[in-house]
Amino acid sequence: MSRLKTSVAAWLETPEDKTILDGMYPKAVPEIFQFRPRLVQSHTKGKFYLRVKMLAWLFLFLASPALASDNFKCTHPPYRVHKVSSSPLILYLDNFITPQERTHLKEVSAPRFRRSVIAGQDGAQKSSLRTSQSTDIPRDAVVQCIEQRALDFQGFDTRSAQLEPLQLVRYTAGEHYDFHTDWLSDPRYVTSFNGGNRLSSFFVYVYVSDNTTGGGTNFPHVSPPNPKSERWCRFVDCDEPYARGTTFRPVEGNAIFWENLLGRRGEKRQGDGRTEHAGLPLTTGHKIGLNIWTRQAGVSEAVRREGGPLDF
Numbered sequence: 001m002s003r004l005k006t007s008v009a010a011w012l013e014t015p016e017d018k019t020i021l022d023g024m025y026p027k028a029v030p031e032i033f034q035f036r037p038r039l040v041q042s043h044t045k046g047k048f049y050l051r052v053k054m055l056a057w058l059f060l061f062l063a064s065p066a067l068a069s070d071n072f073k074c075t076h077p078p079y080r081v082h083k084v085s086s087s088p089l090i091l092y093l094d095n096f097i098t099p100q101e102r103t104h105l106k107e108v109s110a111p112r113f114r115r116s117v118i119a120g121q122d123g124a125q126k127s128s129l130r131t132s133q134s135t136d137i138p139r140d141a142v143v144q145c146i147e148q149r150a151l152d153f154q155g156f157d158t159r160s161a162q163l164e165p166l167q168l169v170r171y172t173a174g175e176h177y178d179f180h181t182d183w184l185s186d187p188r189y190v191t192s193f194n195g196g197n198r199l200s201s202f203f204v205y206v207y208v209s210d211n212t213t214g215g216g217t218n219f220p221h222v223s224p225p226n227p228k229s230e231r232w233c234r235f236v237d238c239d240e241p242y243a244r245g246t247t248f249r250p251v252e253g254n255a256i257f258w259e260n261l262l263g264r265r266g267e268k269r270q271g272d273g274r275t276e277h278a279g280l281p282l283t284t285g286h287k288i289g290l291n292i293w294t295r296q297a298g299v300s301e302a303v304r305r306e307g308g309p310l311d312f
């Protein structure tokens with residue numbers, strides 16, 4: 001987008017406009033003047049061209065996701081909550097993020113994805129257990145709106161500092177994330193610098209292409225809603241054998257929320273093994289999910305800024 005802006009600016013900008021544009025556009029603009037073609041220079045005084053320029057700037061403003069997010073008004077959708085399990089607590093959130101938020105997340109993340117990693121012996125490492133791509137995302141107005149929704153959902157005493165940088169994860173056919181828990185068993189990752197362990201998880205389905213098959217999220221230790229009713233079958237895979245636990249279908253805009261730790265606040269808390277889950281392999285199509293992880297305590301500013309140590 002910024003390359004497009006640069007080249008369009010080269011065509012449109014004239015010395016007369018410089019005064020106006022100086023207030024609207026970053027420093028790179030003056031250098032571009034030197035490359036403006038003669039053909040355009042000879043028409044610079046015409047009102048017609050001025051109008052074309054104004055329209056083009058308007059177009060660029062509306063088309064840029066980053067700028068659009070400056071104009072974004074945070075409104076929370078009327079999502080519905082369905083209980084899947086009380087112990088461990090697992091809730092299904094229907095319509096948790098809006099189409100506008102989904103489009104924005106998809107656009108801003110597109111150039112940023114890199115191979116996903118897991119928490120290994122020597123820090124974050126690539127693994128055949130997790131073959132997707134992941135990225136963090138800038139905390140713009142849209143992201144802060146989703147963060148606020150996730151915090152409000154968890155009550156009024158969860159602080160924004162407890163959130164890890166949000167993580168998007170993208171799968172194409174054949175990719176998966178093998179069985180794992182989101183809480184961390186290695187004490188090296190459960191430091192006060194990192195805000196302790198992961199208290200809760202949201203996995204939000206941001207994008208699911210029409211031709212997607214497979215790619216559900218399976219919790220092998222969680223009994224499927226019983227009896228499986230038509231209404232549940234929209235969200236869980238009712239063809240899955242009972243013994244395989246519960247598999248959520250990837251449905252755009254919807255989310256799964258669960259608590260990761262046993263025990264109560266203030267107690268020494270252990271990870272709950274029943275929250276083990278997997279991102280099943282996609283057979284066809286594309287899926288993008290969003291991880292929202294809340295830690296037991298505030299995550300250090302350095303981690304929140306750079307994401308790095310927590311990108312698994």
Ligand SMILES: O=C(O)CCC(=O)C(=O)O
Pocket residue numbers: 169177182203215216217218277278279280289291
């Ligand atoms: O892809 C999924 O369905 C689950 C992903 C997941 O468990 C994770 O990213 O931690």
